[in-house]
Amino acid sequence: MSIASRIFTKSIWVFHLSTGSCNNCDIEILDCLTPKHDLERFGITLVGSIRHADLLLVTGFCTKKNAPRVKTLYEQASKPLLVAAVGACACTGGIFRDDRNYCWNAPLSEVIPVDLFIPGCPPKPEAMISGIVTLLHSFTGRNSK
Amino acid sequence: MILYILPLLGFLFFAILGMLSSSIDRKIVGRIQWRVGPPWWQSFADFFKLIQKETLLPEGSQKVLFLLAPFLGLVGLIAVASIITGLFFGIPGDMITVIYCLLLPSLSLLLGGASSANVLATIGVAREMKLLIGYELPFIISLLVPVIKSGSFYLDDLLQWQQSSGAFALSLSGFIAFFTALISLIAKLGYTPFDIAEAETELAGGIIIEYSGRLLAVFKLMKWLLLSVGIFLLVLLFFNAEKNALFIILKYLGVLFLISLIRSTNPRLRIDQALTFFWRWLLLISIFAATLAFIGI
Numbered sequence: 001m002s003i004a005s006r007i008f009t010k011s012i013w014v015f016h017l018s019t020g021s022c023n024n025c026d027i028e029i030l031d032c033l034t035p036k037h038d039l040e041r042f043g044i045t046l047v048g049s050i051r052h053a054d055l056l057l058v059t060g061f062c063t064k065k066n067a068p069r070v071k072t073l074y075e076q077a078s079k080p081l082l083v084a085a086v087g088a089c090a091c092t093g094g095i096f097r098d099d100r101n102y103c104w105n106a107p108l109s110e111v112i113p114v115d116l117f118i119p120g121c122p123p124k125p126e127a128m129i130s131g132i133v134t135l136l137h138s139f140t141g142r143n144s145k
Numbered sequence: 146m147i148l149y150i151l152p153l154l155g156f157l158f159f160a161i162l163g164m165l166s167s168s169i170d171r172k173i174v175g176r177i178q179w180r181v182g183p184p185w186w187q188s189f190a191d192f193f194k195l196i197q198k199e200t201l202l203p204e205g206s207q208k209v210l211f212l213l214a215p216f217l218g219l220v221g222l223i224a225v226a227s228i229i230t231g232l233f234f235g236i237p238g239d240m241i242t243v244i245y246c247l248l249l250p251s252l253s254l255l256l257g258g259a260s261s262a263n264v265l266a267t268i269g270v271a272r273e274m275k276l277l278i279g280y281e282l283p284f285i286i287s288l289l290v291p292v293i294k295s296g297s298f299y300l301d302d303l304l305q306w307q308q309s310s311g312a313f314a315l316s317l318s319g320f321i322a323f324f325t326a327l328i329s330l331i332a333k334l335g336y337t338p339f340d341i342a343e344a345e346t347e348l349a350g351g352i353i354i355e356y357s358g359r360l361l362a363v364f365k366l367m368k369w370l371l372l373s374v375g376i377f378l379l380v381l382l383f384f385n386a387e388k389n390a391l392f393i394i395l396k397y398l399g400v401l402f403l404i405s406l407i408r409s410t411n412p413r414l415r416i417d418q419a420l421t422f423f424w425r426w427l428l429l430i431s432i433f434a435a436t437l438a439f440i441g442i
Contacts, residue, residue: 004197010190038180040171043187048349051201051357054194078199078357 009136011043015053019070021060024122025087029057031125055082061089061096063103067111074112082135084116086128091117147234155226163369164188166401173405188369192362200358207260214257215363221249222370229377238300240292244285250371251277251333258352269351272416273342276332279423284329286431290322291382293438307385314383318437323383325431330375331404338411339419376400
């Protein structure tokens with residue numbers, strides 16, 4: 001693939017967004033940055049502002065109140081922006097899907113385009129790292145494994 | 146002829162040096178935290194990625210100021226970089242110009258944050274302004290200690306004075322002034338004990354929150370230039386006894402390691418704590434060093 005996208009995948013800045021999650025996925029995301037898993041060796045860092053981000057990590061089922069905010073955040077980001085749905089809730093709605101919950105809206109993929117689904121409740125840090133590496137490899141057109 | 150190439154030469158040299166130093170700095174911080182840390186080319190990847198990204202202008206911002214602010218600081222630092230590079234071609238640099246131009250990056254951060262129409266950026270600007278009042282005076286006074294000792298404002302004379310009668314850091318006043326200048330430089334860079342204005346966890350990027358794409362790349366480039374230019378200036382002013390390039394590199398790495406060590410082992414201060422530290426301690430210590438230099442110790 002082109003050298004530009006190769007460089008892009010070497011420096012991914014992550015914006016972490018919780019849309020009504022139970023905090024379990026969020027803790028596992030922070031685990032990825034601890035000395036044991038250390039995502040900074042791939043050039044991945046957490047940033048505070050969506051304007052700096054290359055990857056939007058969304059956890060939690062996208063509640064009615066949060067859906068417009070997720071959409072605004074996606075529009076405010078500078079493109080190209082990758083979106084990853086982390087956890088069963090963000091992927092499908094998880095245990096809230098069939099509950100006819102008053103705040104149940106729709107799966108995240110119906111609110112904004114999602115590039116990567118990482119299922120699990122919560123997904124292991126290894127699963128997240130493997131998912132992100134697969135996404136980056138598909139971005140450059142290389143086969144992973 | 147050399148005067149026309151000098152800014153380009155200085156800019157390229159110090160930009161590449163700054164990017165390398167930033168990666169080394171992150172690597173050292175990673176190793177101290179028992180991590181692997183990013184590879185040595187990480188800053189280059191960051192820069193070329195930011196260039197590819199879309200640049201957004203926030204609604205309600207002062208568009209012209211927002212676009213021009215990053216370049217103001219960059220131009221100031223390119224001036225300092227070309228002055229330092231000029232020293233190696235026999236052009237006597239001026240200390241007052243260096244001090245003056247080193248103020249421009251902080252000023253450009255203030256202008257950029259104030260023009261971006263964001264609440265968090267405004268809070269960041271207020272904090273940076275207070276911090277600027279704190280660190281600028283000790284920084285200038287401690288940079289003036291070599292000037293007082295040698296009695297000349299030309300950088301060329303300062304280097305020659307050191308070659309004839311030993312590095313400034315070997316005397317007591319120079320040693321103290323080096324440390325006050327180093328701590329002020331860390332505050333100028335916005336590194337961890339003094340990253341109050343950018344505070345990722347509370348202000349979400351603070352001053353640079355609205356910047357994206359190429360404008361953010363220019364700001365990052367400014368930070369990297371400030372890192373390399375600042376350390377190089379400190380090495381030249383306080384440690385340059387030999388003219389050997391290897392020794393300069395070793396001293397540069399030593400000062401960089403000190404900065405990484407201070408930054409990775411200290412928590413962030415509150416703005417009032419930082420101001421108290423700068424006004425009550427650092428300013429007095431730097432004035433003390435200047436007084437010692439006047440006496441001749």
